[in-house]
Amino acid sequence: MINDSLKILILTLLTSFYNLNFIESKTLGDLTKQKPIEKLITMNGINGKEHYFSPNILNFKTGKLYKLKIKNVSDSKHYFSSENFSNSIFTRKVQVIQNNQKIAEVKGNIKEVEVFPNNTLEWWFVPVKTGEFYDLNCSVEDPKTKEKHSNMGMTGKIIIE
Ligand SMILES: [Cu+2]
Numbered sequence: 001m002i003n004d005s006l007k008i009l010i011l012t013l014l015t016s017f018y019n020l021n022f023i024e025s026k027t028l029g030d031l032t033k034q035k036p037i038e039k040l041i042t043m044n045g046i047n048g049k050e051h052y053f054s055p056n057i058l059n060f061k062t063g064k065l066y067k068l069k070i071k072n073v074s075d076s077k078h079y080f081s082s083e084n085f086s087n088s089i090f091t092r093k094v095q096v097i098q099n100n101q102k103i104a105e106v107k108g109n110i111k112e113v114e115v116f117p118n119n120t121l122e123w124w125f126v127p128v129k130t131g132e133f134y135d136l137n138c139s140v141e142d143p144k145t146k147e148k149h150s151n152m153g154m155t156g157k158i159i160i161e
Contacts, residue, residue, distance in 0.1 A: 043071065043074055051152050051154040053136065060161070063126065069121075079137070080113050091108065091124070
């Protein structure tokens with residue numbers, strides 16, 4: 001009798017252990033299906049005066065899904081451009097937001113994005129490589145100073161741990 005209940009107990013434990021493992025491995029299977037971690041970076045500035053990213057340091061971790069909101073709150077268009085960063089992530093999609101409404105979704109590899117004044121773009125990605133990158137910049141030229149925004153301070157650092 002004891003033997004039988006022991007057998008049942010062991011079987012039950014094994015089954016639940018197997019099920020738990022199964023559920024866990026299923027979740028780890030598709031990294032792009034996680035609940036996204038939201039981050040916000042704004043593009044700021046006034047033509048002829050200054051241009052900058054805020055914050056100008058971004059931190060990410062490999063294997064997590066991020067929704068990076070890139071919001072242009074300035075009076076000119078800007079690039080969010082970092083080749084090292086785009087080479088270190090897997091992009092799930094990019095969403096274009098206007099007046100808090102999603103108006104377009106782009107899927108596939110993205111190298112850089114450009115955002116126009118008063119608009120927001122969401123970059124959904126999973127970092128796959130670690131590194132410290134100093135090449136975040138904006139190559140748009142200021143019409144008054146004739147300088148690239150990056151030369152006027154629009155640069156940043158991206159850390160993937
Ligand atoms: Cu710019």
